[in-house]
Amino acid sequence: MVSVIRAGRLVDGTGAAPIEAATIVVEDGRIREVGGEGGEPSTGGGDAERIDYSDCTVLPGLIDCHVHLVFSARPTALQDILTEDNRRLLLRAVHNAQLALRSGVTTVRDCGGRAGVIFALRDAIEAGIVPGPRIVAAGPAITTTGGHCYFLEGEADGADELRRMARRLAKEGADFFKIMSTGGRMTPGTNVSAAQFSQEELSALVVEARRLNRTVAAHGHGTAGIRNAVAAGVTTIEHCTWVSEEDSARVAYEPDVAAQMARQGTFLDPTLSPGVAIESLPESELTPSRAEVRRMRPAVHEAQRAMLALGVEPIAGTDAGVAGVPLDSMPIEVMALHRHLGLSPIEAIRAATHTAARACGREDELGSVQVGRRADLLVVEGDPTVDLGALRRVRAVFREGVLEVDRGRLVRS
Numbered sequence: 023m024v025s026v027i028r029a030g031r032l033v034d035g036t037g038a039a040p041i042e043a044a045t046i047v048v049e050d051g052r053i054r055e056v057g058g059e060g061g062e063p064s065t066g067g068g069d070a071e072r073i074d075y076s077d078c079t080v081l082p083g084l085i086d087c088h089v090h091l092v093f094s095a096r097p098t099a100l101q102d103i104l105t106e107d108n109r110r111l112l113l114r115a116v117h118n119a120q121l122a123l124r125s126g127v128t129t130v131r132d133c134g135g136r137a138g139v140i141f142a143l144r145d146a147i148e149a150g151i152v153p154g155p156r157i158v159a160a161g162p163a164i165t166t167t168g169g170h171c172y173f174l175e176g177e178a179d180g181a182d183e184l185r186r187m188a189r190r191l192a193k194e195g196a197d198f199f200k201i202m203s204t205g206g207r208m209t210p211g212t213n214v215s216a217a218q219f220s221q222e223e224l225s226a227l228v229v230e231a232r233r234l235n236r237t238v239a240a241h242g243h244g245t246a247g248i249r250n251a252v253a254a255g256v257t258t259i260e261h262c263t264w265v266s267e268e269d270s271a272r273v274a275y276e277p278d279v280a281a282q283m284a285r286q287g288t289f290l291d292p293t294l295s296p297g298v299a300i301e302s303l304p305e306s307e308l309t310p311s312r313a314e315v316r317r318m319r320p321a322v323h324e325a326q327r328a329m330l331a332l333g334v335e336p337i338a339g340t341d342a343g344v345a346g347v348p349l350d351s352m353p354i355e356v357m358a359l360h361r362h363l364g365l366s367p368i369e370a371i372r373a374a375t376h377t378a379a380r381a382c383g384r385e386d387e388l389g390s391v392q393v394g395r396r397a398d399l400l401v402v403e404g405d406p407t408v409d410l411g412a413l414r415r416v417r418a419v420f421r422e423g424v425l426e427v428d429r430g431r432l433v434r435s
């Protein structure tokens with residue numbers, strides 16, 4: 023099956039300049055040829071399907087590097103996950119996955135859910151039973167007993183238990199590991215400022231992950247936990263808000279740690295969307311914790327801009343599923359990378375496509391419109407390189423060359 027797609031403009035995800043009047047040839051789910059300036063493709067003769075998006079921009083399907091498909095995104099997100107059983111969580115996850123797909127997200131990295139639910143949904147989508155984005159799944163986030171997100175059932179204490187947990191999750195089907203290196207504001211009783219694991223414990227997990235050919239994503243708010251995770255050699259730091267060890271309302275950025283991230287290629291996943299959501303809350307809905315996040319945002323953004331200046335590479339992750347952040351939030355995240363961290367629109371798109379694929383270890387398959395990659399394509403009206411708001415105007419979404427979304431609706435039954 024060959025399709026020839028005409029694009030008014032192609033943004034290939036690598037950070038290269040857009041190509042006007044491009045042609046993309048897709049064969050058996052993969053990109054076979056990419057041409058520019060309206061030239062006829064050498065392949066795709068008589069019986070090829072011709073698809074005309076000459077009034078649109080085509081870019082790679084977006085990769086959201088941080089979602090929680092089992093979370094409800096409602097103000098009661100914590101209460102919901104504490105009370106809903108796995109059958110209900112699975113139905114919620116199906117809805118969330120399809121919401122993401124309809125917004126142009128063709129791959130999500132799920133950073134914490136119930137193992138049985140997330141792995142089952144991932145496998146059902148791959149088998150074509152339900153439409154949805156490709157899921158790169160951690161299963162539960164690994165945490166200390168009673169630690170941040172303990173309710174996802176990934177509790178492990180000490181190096182031996184961390185190794186055992188990694189082996190168990192790999193056996194059950196985890197694609198990567200997520201570790202909570204500090205507490206989090208969602209889980210009452212955890213400490214955002216303090217490290218949950220020592221550097222030695224995190225190193226034990228990272229070494230085991232390498233042996234199992236998997237990467238490690240570390241949730242990190244407090245500077246102490248970020249420092250430990252970077253020293254242990256994790257692949258991505260999630261949130262990375264540099265909360266001071268002494269004072270949870272203060273930012274204590276450490277340039278030496280950021281410089282090490284740049285040297286060793288540790289990615290920054292700043293997950294800006296929850297902060298954007300809190301910014302627009304009325305005062306009446308500002309809990310003390312949310313008010314603190316709101317006050318700290320400018321200093322956090324300043325620290326993250328300093329990290330980028332040192333050469334740390336950003337990726338895009340929404341933390342969708344947490345309160346106020348539905349699964350179709352990627353346009354908000356990409357716009358926030360531009361507005362708050364100073365990325366150009368092309369750079370922000372790269373963070374949400376090619377760099378995201380690299381962080382997932384899938385750049386040979388995903389994240390760019392290049393020959394040989396899977397034909398995961400997002401078609402939007404307008405020019406996102408001028409106005410990222412165009413990412414909200416989704417005309418179509420293809421997964422592996424198959425039209426999944428047409429004008430906002432799922433079309434494959």
Ligand SMILES: [Zn+2]
Nearest residue numbers: 088090133341
């Ligand atoms: Zn999260």
